[in-house]
Amino acid sequence: MKSLYDLDTPTLLVDADRLERNIADMAERVRAGGKTLRPHTKTHKTPEIARMQAAAGASGLTVAKLGEAEVMAYAGFKDIFIANQLVGAIKVARLMSLLEHARVRVGFDSFEAAAPLAKAAAAHGFRLGAMIEVDTGLGRAGTRSLEETLMLARQISELDGLDFLGIFTHEGHLYRGRDGGVDAEAAGRVATQMRATAEALAGQGTDCKEVSVGSTPGAALLSVEPGLTELRPGVYVFNDRTQMRRGTPLDRCALTVLATVTSVRSDGRIVVDAGTKSMASDSPFADKTYGEVMDHPELIFEGISEEHGHLMASRGTTLKVGEKVRIIPNHACTCVNMHNSLTTLRGEEVEDTWYIAARGKIR
Ligand SMILES: Cc1ncc(COP(=O)(O)O)c(C=O)c1O
Incomplete structure (x- = not known):
């Protein structure tokens, strides 16, 4: 078994159970x-x-x-x-x-x-x-x-x-x-x-x-x-953070970006290796944040540059250089378009990798 935490980063992850449920529920709603x-x-x-x-x-x-x-x-x-x-x-x-x-x-x-x-x-x-x-x-x-x-x-x-x-x-x-x-x-x-x-x-x-x-x-x-x-x-x-702000629950969010902590500073700033080229730069929210770090409510994704995600810890965090975090993007569609492939998961276990064949097809 390969764990998601064995993967190189940044990597686009899809929770296969959530994906299947989202697809089935929408099909049923429209049929009904x-x-x-x-x-x-x-x-x-x-x-x-x-x-x-x-x-x-x-x-x-x-x-x-x-x-x-x-x-x-x-x-x-x-x-x-x-x-x-x-x-x-x-x-x-x-x-x-x-x-x-x-x-x-x-x-x-x-x-x-x-x-x-x-x-x-x-x-x-x-x-x-x-x-x-x-x-x-x-x-x-x-x-x-x-x-x-x-x-x-x-x-x-x-x-x-x-x-x-x-x-x-x-x-x-x-x-x-x-x-x-x-x-x-x-x-x-x-x-x-x-x-x-x-x-x-x-x-x-x-x-x-x-x-x-x-x-x-x-x-x-x-x-x-x-x-x-x-x-x-x-x-x-997939859903995303934009849908979550409209009431979609977390357990409906199938898409995350796996990122590695590359820098931890004494003033509470943490840098991850996922910037605009892996997350996309959409921030439709008044607070101008760029994603939600799963399992780390103390972290605010407050800034972004091409290769760097800038997180700020609002209180003490235990994250260390080399640890991996999963981030829910603000906008799934633009985020997916940044990646060549996505890796599907069952729980934390890697199941498959799919080529995003139409990514970059802007013409
Ligand atoms: C023409 C058209 N149809 C359908 C959709 C799907 O909408 P949503 O992204 O809210 O699922 C879009 C989204 O931009 C669209 O432009």
Whole structure:
């Protein structure tokens, strides 16, 4: 048996029991709500985990990037939603190659992005699924009004090469609830807007089969809303410190970074060998901290540089140079993207190592 503490650091660790439970519970929640689950794989970027999600009943996969779609298609996944705009001639050409291997649907919020993809698909004899992205309050991409959505749907429906499937949104603004919680009222507004949009599309004669929403904090609230067809949560497989601040318990956090204490100073400062290149630099919290050191509540992760994590002991700590600690990252998705592989554990025992095949696939 190899213990996690025998591993070199920094190393990305995944608690396999927690991962399995998170995957099973989300699949059950979505099934109970009568929806389909198309998990967002940008969180783990790992075909082995996508296979676990498929085995639990996922209808297909979601990705953020064409490069992630290529990895998942070549790993054998045949139904992929690129929930993002694809723009530019190079991407159009790559997408045509991908369509030889998988059924693909793509997000659009403009005719300018849709027309070249439709033209290429038609020329190659492919059908590309088209989903219109609707802004339900996040203020990122997506159509900004019902009129805009209706007009784009009419335009897309007339393009050869595209099959208009429906609408989608990422309700990331639910993360911005009062006191750091989930914004339940905003979730209700998201469901109402998506239903009303689907009804208006049907009213103008545009068939809207798919009404897709996607976020981990929204999953519990939206899985029971009528009129929605699909959920695309991503970070639920691992959870992280951001989810913990919204009430997710520690025993749902499957992802940690194993780090070694490299320096202990007399003023209470401790340095570990996990900086921004192993933890990522996200700090969405007012206290500007960068991770939670498991089993060491006295330690505050108060600063970070490329190779160094700066911890401060608020009271006496027994940690010594050479000891190893496990740190829960603030944001699982960006943390995973820093690593080539992840090591799975049963308890403290090392079970396997998986290649994070889609890490760094930013194009
Ligand atoms: C388009 C889209 N769908 C789904 C998700 C999944 O959301 P979460 O990370 O809250 O699980 C995201 C996350 O950024 C997203 O951008």
